[in-house]
Amino acid sequence: MKLYDYQPAPSPRRVRIYLAEKDLAIPTEQVDLAKREQFESDFAKKNPSFTVPALELDDGTVISESMAICRYLEALYPDPPLFGTDARSQAIVEMWIRIVEFNGLAAVADMLRNSSEHFADRALTGAAGGIAQIPALVERGQATLSRCFERLDRRLEGREYIADAFSVADITALVVVDFARWVKQEPAPNLANLAAWHERVAARPSARA
Known part of the structure; x- marks a missing residue:
């Protein structure tokens, strides 16, 4: 491979x-x-x-x-399991992957691709050219990302990880929080649960990969 x-x-x-x-x-x-x-x-x-x-x-x-x-x-390579271990946990991991992809990763990508000069004529992923930027998507992306961070903060109340154990949902959310810095976005200071979770997950050796 x-x-x-x-x-x-x-x-x-x-x-x-x-x-x-x-x-x-x-x-x-x-x-x-x-x-x-x-x-x-x-x-x-x-x-x-x-x-x-x-x-x-x-x-x-x-x-x-x-x-x-x-x-x-x-x-x-099923061990250690990173997509859950049974029907319930697998569904929860999948749910949160999709929530964070659609409302976090896509939002940051919209902000970046519709604001950066580097993507001036290719505002869609994989486009070689001919795709104009839409500035309004930057503002919408900011609002969508903010809501995503707030939802994650609520989910993490009293939890160590997004699902029952560390999973691909946590990997996805970690990448989104860090990627958001590319467009000068950070979780709001009052989102203490999200901040504590990010500190824990970012301290894992894998986060440096």
Whole structure:
């Protein structure tokens, strides 16, 4: 297997943290998004979505999307479990992954891609050009992200982790909180539960992956 990665980007970081929690080592190859290497022929043929991460299997199959990669690896390496251990916990982990993806990760991406000069003509993920920015999405992204942080804070009242144990839901939320700094967004100071959780999760060795 080979993992196509880009060290600064949030989505590949989710997979790297997952791998670190599993103590798995997979050969990696960097695809420099800043240099637009994702649009070059070799990688573009492997992943026509032009995104990282992407996991190339030994038979040539390429799996893109962070959670698809983690799900594949979870089936191969179930211990320690990071998607829950039974129907209830698996559903809760899945629910919170989706909540944080849709209301956190997507919100930050909207803010970044619709405000940064780097994305002036490619405001959608994987677009090579011709996609104009929509400034109104920046303000909406700020509101959506703020609501996401507030919801996480309520969820973390009296809890160590988002689900019953450390899971991919925590990995996703950690990446979102850190990614938000790219657009100068932080959880509000009064969200003490979220702040304490972030301190705990960021202290895990895997967070440095």
